[in-house]
Amino acid sequence: MSETLHTRRLLRRETHSSRAVASVSAAVVLLAGLAWLGTEAVLSVVNQPPLIISPPALLNWAAGLPSTVLPWGLTLAGLGLALVGLMFLLVALTPGTRDLHVVGRDRTAVVVDSEVIAAAVSRRTRQEAGLDPDQVSTRVDRRRITVDVRPTSGSPLDETLIRAAVEDELSGYRIRPEPGVRINLRHEGALGI
């Protein structure tokens, strides 16, 4: 069905970066360089003094580079350039996944921010265990949800109870792929809550 196909396209576009920022910055830097080169060329044609260096002098400089610059300076500059190139390659070839989770639905494509999931899981845990907001924190990664619980001093908590509550909460979300759950019960309790 064409409709489902387009929904999938929407999801892919939403969950992956378009690399527009990297592209625009690269284009702007290249444009600045070209503008400078063009200006120098025009100035040289109409016999005006160059802004920085005239094109023939620039070529001379480039040809004589290894004999005028110290070898280690040349090596460092080369390594720097290669590093920038490697960065561009990484930006171009990594998937660039956004911090979003896909929710399985029929009619619409649905994505949920990690932060929304973390807040909801924290809230449920807090309710279940009767804790204060400061005592529960949740981190949501791509494949795992980690709930960090600091029990009130003197009243121990049951980990299986918390796990059951978190899993029950998550089962209603239908996140694809389903993340694993880790409950991290701290040993030192919180005082004065």
Next chain:
Amino acid sequence: MSSTHRWLNRTLLVLLGLVLLAVGALTAAAGLLPEVAGTWTSVGTAAVEGLPGILAAAPLNTETSWWTVAALALVLACAALLFGWIASQGGGRTRTLAQQDTGAGTTTVETSLVEDALRSSLEGNGQILSVGVTSWRVRRQTGLRVRVQPRRGASPAAVVAAAEEAISGLDTLLGVRHPILVSVHAGARARLTRTRRVD
């Protein structure tokens, strides 16, 4: 959801990366290996010395050569292509969701109608702080992007269910099903509003 040409961005970034990597490797090699530095100097000097001859071979007038003009044209062409690359980012957003021409006239459905409809059906929901709708051209169809911002700690399941119910009402209202993306996100406002202690 914009119609940025993503493969174009990535291809050009790969090319740029490879060029920089190659130039960097050559420069580093020239610093490390005396033979490479020697070749660089000899090839470079030969090229620079040969240049006046090439320029003189195609004279435009006594002082400038056609080659200079060609080089300038190349710079301009590259600049134009780069401008095109920048201009190709984004785009595809539209304010009109649907349009129908009949003998009696043209009917257009604007995106703001959808936004108002979804807002009014979700405003009673205490878990949802704000709703925003934008529409985009997606492969000859118009797709909707619904951004829902829930209250901090609200269950995404409940929020998504409410949004889907509102959207099924929208399908009935419009009579046409559009591709829809629902994005549930925590905005700055959700981060600032304190959770209620009793909930």
